[in-house]
Structures are given as structure tokens and as C-alpha cells.
Amino acid sequence: MIYTCTITPSIDYTVYVPEFESGKLNRSEEVYYYPGGKGINVSRVLKRLGISNKALGYAGGFTGNYIEEFLKNEGVAAEFIQTAQITRINVKIKSDKETELNGPGPELDAAQLAALTQKVQAMNENDWFVLAGSLPGSIPADYFVELASICQANGVRFVLDTSGPALESLVAAPVFLIKPNQQELGELFGVEITSLRDAYFYASKLVARGTEHVVVSMGGDGALLVTKDTALMAKAPQGTVVNTVGSGDSLVSGFIASYATGQDPALAFRYGVASGSATAFRSDLCRKEDVEKLLAEVEIYPYEEKDVTK
Numbered sequence: 001m002i003y004t005c006t007i008t009p010s011i012d013y014t015v016y017v018p019e020f021e022s023g024k025l026n027r028s029e030e031v032y033y034y035p036g037g038k039g040i041n042v043s044r045v046l047k048r049l050g051i052s053n054k055a056l057g058y059a060g061g062f063t064g065n066y067i068e069e070f071l072k073n074e075g076v077a078a079e080f081i082q083t084a085q086i087t088r089i090n091v092k093i094k095s096d097k098e099t100e101l102n103g104p105g106p107e108l109d110a111a112q113l114a115a116l117t118q119k120v121q122a123m124n125e126n127d128w129f130v131l132a133g134s135l136p137g138s139i140p141a142d143y144f145v146e147l148a149s150i151c152q153a154n155g156v157r158f159v160l161d162t163s164g165p166a167l168e169s170l171v172a173a174p175v176f177l178i179k180p181n182q183q184e185l186g187e188l189f190g191v192e193i194t195s196l197r198d199a200y201f202y203a204s205k206l207v208a209r210g211t212e213h214v215v216v217s218m219g220g221d222g223a224l225l226v227t228k229d230t231a232l233m234a235k236a237p238q239g240t241v242v243n244t245v246g247s248g249d250s251l252v253s254g255f256i257a258s259y260a261t262g263q264d265p266a267l268a269f270r271y272g273v274a275s276g277s278a279t280a281f282r283s284d285l286c287r288k289e290d291v292e293k294l295l296a297e298v299e300i301y302p303y304e305e306k307d308v309t310k
Contacts, residue, residue, distance in 0.1 A: 002046060002128040002256060005116070006039030006057035007135055008105030009067055009080075010090045012245075020095035034284070035067040036090055038132035038161055041246045041285060043076045045253035045275065049288050051260065054079060056119055058106050061086030081115045083108070105136050113143060120147050125155035128176075128256060132161040132249065141169035148173035161252055163187065175211045179252050182218050199224050200231060200303055213265060215255065215272065217248055223276075224303060225269045232266060234273040237297035239281040246285050251276035254291060266300060273298045 012035070015028040035044075043055040055076055059067055060083035067087060071078045088103030120129060129151050135144060144166055151158040157176040160167070163184045171178070171188065186193040189202050196218070203214040203226040216224040225232045254275025259268035274294040278286035 001123070002051060002053040002130065002260065003119075003123065004039035004043045004046075004053060004055050004057075004130040004132060006037035006055070006133050007108075007139070008088070008133060009035060009037035009040055009057055009059055009064075010088045010103065011063050011066060012036035012090050012092060014092040014094060017093060017095045020093055020097070020099065033066075035070050038249045039130060040067070040071070041249035042130055042132055042161075042253045042256075043071065044074060045246075045250045045279070045285050046257055047074055047076050048285065049253060049257040049275070049291065051253075051257045053077070056080065056116065058083050058108060058112065058116075059087045060084060060106065063087040063089060079119070081112055083112065105134065108136075108139065113139065117147065117150070120150050120156075121154075123151070123154060123156045126157070127154075128157045128159060128260070130159040130161070130252065130256070132159075132252070135162050135164070135166035137165065139166075141166050144170055145173050148175065159252065159256065161248070171206055171211065172209055177213045177215065177252070177255065178206060178211050179215045179217065179248060179255075181248065182216060185216055196221065196224060196233070196303070200226060204231075213255075215251065215269065217251060217276070223251070223269070223273050225265065226303075227265055230265070231303035232269055233301055233303045234269060235299040235301075236273055236277045237294045239277065239294075241280050243283050244280055247276040247280040250279040250286050270295065270298050270300050 014032045016030040017026045017028050020026055043053050046053045055078040057080050059080035064087040068078045083106040085106045091101040093099040148158050152174040159177045160175050161179045182193045185202050193199050199216045203216050206214045207228055214226045222235045251272040255268045255272035258271035274291045275286055278290035278294055
């Protein structure tokens with residue numbers, strides 16, 4: 001079983017306004033309500049790719065109920081731990097410029113954290129645990145390190161897609177897959193990454209620390225996969241970018257969906273890049289048919305440092 005975990009989910013209330021003016025009444029032409037959170041996005045895309053999974057995390061109030069019902073309608077099983085707080089609503093205003101208003105995440109007590117620990121302890125060998133999204137600073141970093149250690153002890157593949165202090169503490173833990181973008185990778189090492197050579201150098205450092213697969217998303221430059229045995233570049237397919245929200249989560253989903261069935265990192269990398277691109281070319285998350293149409297357009301080739309200039 002593949003389990004995703006979103007500590008701070010949300011309802012993303014997205015409104016499209018022709019000309020947004022601060023301090024005045026604005027009338028929207030389109031509105032959308034989607035469950036938000038990187039782990040939830042991974043679950044939704046996995047299901048669309050035909051892979052059963054279960055969404056874990058924390059939810060509360062009428063907004064939490066909406067998220068659970070939404071996932072149920074999409075065929076995604078959810079086992080959220082209940083909170084006393086109403087799950088946050090993030091407002092995204094799409095106009096000539098994009099404005100976001102993000103609500104606060106939940107305040108979690110020791111019993112709620114223990115409940116998640118118990119769920120991870122119950123996972124079986126060859127299961128997956130995908131910890132994705134923001135991890136509140138109010139939760140001690142060693143809590144997530146403990147979850148990673150439980151996964152290692154039980155033979156559960158631990159996938160990590162987050163940033164900030166929690167990421168810094170977890171890169172020394174046994175991680176199967178980590179997917180930073182170039183900015184997050186640079187922040188992790190206190191540097192600015194401006195080239196593929198930089199990305200390869202620092203991704204290799206993560207592999208040396210014990211991470212099995214590092215995928216660095218490089219925007220228009222594609223993506224880079226680094227393992228102890230290989231380094232591959234992917235050139236993303238050409239298309240009109242409609243929405244970048246969820247494209248990184250889709251990359252993670254595609255990689256997992258492919259690897260879980262074939263255990264070939266190169267094929268998983270190609271499928272992941274196709275999935276991320278398919279989402280970028282849509283207003284919502286990708287569908288399986290979108291991904292399969294793009295597969296042949298994803299160019300994969302060995303990374304060679306001599307071919308890369310500063």
C-alpha cells in the first residue's frame with residue numbers, strides 16, 4: 001500500500017478576477033474548490049494513474065469533512081486524524097498578478113502525533129510512506145526523523161517532499177526518494193544553484209548521505225535524477241503552461257506509480273516528468289491519458305558534466 005501524509009491540508013479556494021483591485025469590491029468570473037496539500041495532490045494523481053493509495057494526515061471541522069468527501073468521490077481512501085481546529089482555507093486570486101492568502105495549519109498535541117506514529121508503525125514491508133508538504137515548526141524535527149527510522153526498520157519506502165528546517169533534519173535519515181526544486185536544494189546547503197552542474201553536485205551530496213533517489217526539478221531546464229549508480233537528465237515536453245500548482249507533486253506520483261510496478265529508476269523518472277508536465281498543461285491535476293500522450297516526448301539522456309557550462 002502507498003500512504004501519503006499531509007500534515008497541513010487545506011481547501012484551496014481559487015478565484016479568477018479580470019482586474020483585481022485591493023481595497024475594492026471584486027467580482028470573480030470563475031471559482032474552484034479543491035483539496036490542497038502536497039500529499040493530497042500525490043494521492044489524487046496516483047489514483048488517476050490507476051494506483052490505489054491511502055491519504056493520511058490531520059483534518060477538522062466542515063472543511064476537513066469536505067476534503068474527506070472530495071477524496072472519497074475520487075476513489076481515494078482517507079484516514080485523517082481529527083483536530084479541534086477547522087482545516088484551513090487558502091485563497092488564491094488569479095488576475096494579472098497572483099495573490100495568495102494562506103491560513104494557519106493545525107496545532108497538534110502529543111496524542112495526535114502519537115496517533116500518526118501508530119499508523120506508520122502498522123505499515124508493512126514494501127509499503128510506501130510519502131511525507132509531503134509543509135511541516136510546522138511547532139512539531140519537533142526529531143519526530144519526523146523517528147517516522148523515517150520506523151520506515152527503515154519495517155522495510156517501508158520513505159518518500160520526502162518538503163522544505164525548510166524539517167528537510168535539513170531528514171536528509172540524514174534513510175530516504176528512498178526526495179524531490180527538491182533547485183531553490184529548495186540550494187537552501188538546504190546555504191547556496192544558490194544556478195546551473196545543472198550545481199544541481200548535480202549537491203544532489204550527489206544527498207546520495208552520499210544515504211538518499212537512494214534524488215530528483216531535482218529545474219523548471220524550464222527539465223529535471224535531474226541522481227542515484228549512486230547513475231545520473232540522468234530529462235528534457236520536458238513542449239507545451240503551454242496553464243498551471244504549475246501540483247506539477248511537482250505529479251512528478252512524485254508518476255515516479256512512484258512507475259517504480260512500484262517495474263522498479264526501474266529511469267522509466268520511473270520518465271513517467272514522473274511526463275506526469276509533472278501533463279499537470280502543468282492543465283488547469284487541474286493530470287490524467288493518465290495526458291501522461292501517456294507525453295511519454296514519447298520526454299527526452300532522457302545521461303548527465304555528463306563536460307556538456308554543462310556555468
